[in-house]
Amino acid sequence: MEAILSRATPMLVPQCGQLQSRGMATLKEIRIRLKSVTNIQKITKSMKMVSAAKYARAERELKPARSYGMGAKAFYEKVEVAQDETKPNHLMVAMSSDRGLCGGIHSAVIKYIKAKMEEEGSSDDTRIIVVGDKGKAILQRTLSKNIIHSFSDYGKRPPIFADAALVANTILDTDFKYDRATLVFNTFKSVISYNTTELPLFSPSAIEGSTKFNLYDSLDEDVLRCYNEFSLASLVMFAMKEGACSEQSSRMTAMDAASKNAGEMIDKLTLTFNRTRQAVITRELIEIISGAAAL
Amino acid sequence: MAAAVLRQAARTSLRLQQCSRLIAASHRNYADMAFTFASPYDVYYKDAKVKQIDVPTFSGNFGILPDHVPTLAVLKPGVINVTEEDGSNKKYFVSSGSVTINDDSSVQILAEEAHPVDRLDAASIRDGMSKAQQQASSAASETAKAEAQIAVECYEALQKAVDA
Numbered sequence: 001m002e003a004i005l006s007r008a009t010p011m012l013v014p015q016c017g018q019l020q021s022r023g024m025a026t027l028k029e030i031r032i033r034l035k036s037v038t039n040i041q042k043i044t045k046s047m048k049m050v051s052a053a054k055y056a057r058a059e060r061e062l063k064p065a066r067s068y069g070m071g072a073k074a075f076y077e078k079v080e081v082a083q084d085e086t087k088p089n090h091l092m093v094a095m096s097s098d099r100g101l102c103g104g105i106h107s108a109v110i111k112y113i114k115a116k117m118e119e120e121g122s123s124d125d126t127r128i129i130v131v132g133d134k135g136k137a138i139l140q141r142t143l144s145k146n147i148i149h150s151f152s153d154y155g156k157r158p159p160i161f162a163d164a165a166l167v168a169n170t171i172l173d174t175d176f177k178y179d180r181a182t183l184v185f186n187t188f189k190s191v192i193s194y195n196t197t198e199l200p201l202f203s204p205s206a207i208e209g210s211t212k213f214n215l216y217d218s219l220d221e222d223v224l225r226c227y228n229e230f231s232l233a234s235l236v237m238f239a240m241k242e243g244a245c246s247e248q249s250s251r252m253t254a255m256d257a258a259s260k261n262a263g264e265m266i267d268k269l270t271l272t273f274n275r276t277r278q279a280v281i282t283r284e285l286i287e288i289i290s291g292a293a294a295l
Numbered sequence: 296m297a298a299a300v301l302r303q304a305a306r307t308s309l310r311l312q313q314c315s316r317l318i319a320a321s322h323r324n325y326a327d328m329a330f331t332f333a334s335p336y337d338v339y340y341k342d343a344k345v346k347q348i349d350v351p352t353f354s355g356n357f358g359i360l361p362d363h364v365p366t367l368a369v370l371k372p373g374v375i376n377v378t379e380e381d382g383s384n385k386k387y388f389v390s391s392g393s394v395t396i397n398d399d400s401s402v403q404i405l406a407e408e409a410h411p412v413d414r415l416d417a418a419s420i421r422d423g424m425s426k427a428q429q430q431a432s433s434a435a436s437e438t439a440k441a442e443a444q445i446a447v448e449c450y451e452a453l454q455k456a457v458d459a
Contacts, residue, residue, distance in 0.1 A: 064338040071331045071395075071403035075367070078397040161335050161407055215398045217364045223354060226369040230393045234405055237335050 027280060030273045037269065041262035047101065048255035055191075055248035058158060062188060062245045069238025072231050076202060081210035083200040087179035088125040092116070093171065093201075093236075095185035095243045096135030097155025102251035105194070105243075106134040109184050112196045114143070116182075127176045131167060131240075148176055159244055164237035171201070171236075172229060180206075185239035186246035192253055194246035199235055204228050328361040329401040332377070332387070334409040339387065340377070348402065349376040350394055351452075361400050368394040370406060372452035374459070386412040388456045390449055417457045424450035 025033075092113055096106040117123050128143065130136045131151040139147055149170055154163065171181065181201040186194045204224050207213060330348065332340040348359045351373030370392040377385045392406035427450050431443035 061336065064333055065335055067331060067338040067341050068333040068335050068405060071333055071405050074331070074401065074403050075395040075397065078395075078399065078401070164335075212398065215365045217366045218354070219367055223367060223369055226353075227367045227393050227395075230369065230391070230405070230407075234335070234393075241335070 025272075025276070027273070027276050030269060030276060034266065034269045034273060037262055037265050041259055041266065044255045044258040044262060048252055048259060051248050051251040051255060054158075055245065055252050058241070058245040058248045059188075061158065062241050065238055065241035068234060069242075072234035072238060073199070075231070076200075076207075079207060079210050079212045079216070081202050081207050081213075083180050083182075083202070084206070085120075085180075088122060089177060089179045090120070090122065090126045091171070091174070091176060091178035091181040092126060092128045093167070093181065093183045094128060094130045094132075094135050094139070095183070095239050096130065096132035097243070097247055098133045098152060099155045099247075099251075100134055101254060102247050103254040105186055105247050105250050106132070107138060108186060108194075108196045110135055110138045112184055112198070113139075116184075116198075117143075127174075127178070129167070129171065129174070148174060155244075155247070159237065159240035161233070161237055164240055165233045167236045168229065168233035171232060178203075183235060183239050185243045187242050188245040188249065191249045194250060199239065201232060201235065202228070327400065328359075329399075330377075330404075331402070332375070332404045332406075332409070334389075334392075334406045337409065339409065342401075345377055345379050346382070347378040348404070349378075350404065351375070351389075352394060359394075359396060359402055363396050363400070363402075365398045366394075366396050370394060370404070372449040374412060374452075374456045375404065375406075375409075386456070388412055388415060388453065412456050415453060415457050420450060420453045420457055424454060 094109050094113055096109050100106070113128065117126050120126070123143070123146065126146055127148045128139060128146050129149045129151075130139055130147060132154050133150075133152050136147065136150045136152075151167065151170075181203075183199040183201055185197065185199075187197045189195055204221070207224065207228065327344045329342040330340050330345050331342055332338070332348075346360070350357065350359065350368070351371050352368035353371050354368055356373075357368075370389050372390050373388070375387045375389055377387070379385065387406075387409050388411075389404075389406040390408040392404065392409075395403040395405075397403075424447070427443060427446040431440065431447050434440040434443045
């Protein structure tokens with residue numbers, strides 16, 4: 001009844017070009033939607049494959065990097081140097097990257113930094129060096145005046161020591177006179193989980209003031225400074241490797257979840273499409289039959 | 296009577312304490328070296344037990360035995376010689392890095408680049424050496440000159456490692 005009416009009065013309802021609108025999506029709309037979701041699923045599947053390959057490599061490289069990082073940390077643990085929490089000027093280094101679609105990796109690091117700044121209550125004395133555009137974008141919304149340096153073009157290739165050396169040089173050359181420094185990054189726990197952790201970075205004066213420092217023989221300032229600079233670069237390298245591995249694994253799980261969701265959407269849409277198609281055919285048959293019966 | 300017994304007991308406990316301290320000290324003399332040698336890309340030894348390590352540093356070349364006095368040092372380009380428990384020698388070329396010897400006799404050597412000496416190729420070392428020397432002579436600024444000089448020193452050390 002309604003179909004005949006709408007055909008008879010095309011002028012009054014001009015946008016109703018199709019015969020079966022009325023709140024249920026038309027066949028063409030469903031088909032367009034189905035095609036677009038299928039394309040998205042292809043993209044997320046391929047991204048999952050790519051990040052699975054990158055994750056395999058990052059995990060392989062993480063094994064020696066972990067031993068390297070443990071070795072670099074060992075001295076600071078053995079010499080029992082403590083980070084003086086009462087000193088004001090705090091430099092935080094955030095390790096994120098340029099590429100998104102990796103779950104909550106970047107926001108986890110920034111949330112940790114924000115929480116730490118809240119608990120210390122010192123947002124004026126804290127300065128942040130951020131590695132990676134995504135981290136910088138999140139920080140700029142609220143803490144843009146605390147950012148003193150940022151690194152971009154990071155995250156596409158696996159990290160190498162030269163990158164770590166660059167970051168370390170920036171930390172050492174910065175104008176901001178910090179009393180303590182912290183490195184914040186994600187530690188890889190397993191394929192589906194990571195932990196946001198921090199590493200304290202000590203200055204030569206802090207080491208000289210530690211308890212067991214006197215046990216160490218024949219150390220002049222030059223040697224200690226060189227040693228500390230190299231250790232800083234080593235720790236940054238360790239953080240970069242851990243962060244890269246966590247990011248790739250997180251991206252892999254995120255893209256896997258996205259592909260699964262897209263698959264579910266495709267199933268639901270296909271069912272709706274078939275039902276709509278059958279309804280259209282049934283309606284046309286009814287029209288033909290009623291038309292023929294009227295004759 | 297009781298006082299004498301008490302004094303005796305005190306003396307024996309003191310003796311026991313002294314003995315245990317001596318035993319502990321002598322155990323410490325034969326402490327195992329937990330040797331970790333790694334670069335960011337390779338780990339060669341992790342908490343391993345070795346007999347001796349010879350390292351080239353800016354404060355001189357020295358050998359590290361178990362229970363070496365705690366110290367820190369900065370590596371210079373050269374060859375690290377590791378004498379393992381069974382007496383075999385392994386040589387590794389390192390470009391730069393740090394050496395840490397802690398008071399519990401653990402040794403950590405972190406190198407920016409570390410490769411076994413048998414992986415080095417003499418021909419490419421000679422090429423690299425001549426190129427580095429060219430750059431050193433034609434360097435413009437102070438930093439460029441310093442960097443080229445570092446490269447030349449590294450290649451000289453590589454040459455020595457391959458020739459040895």
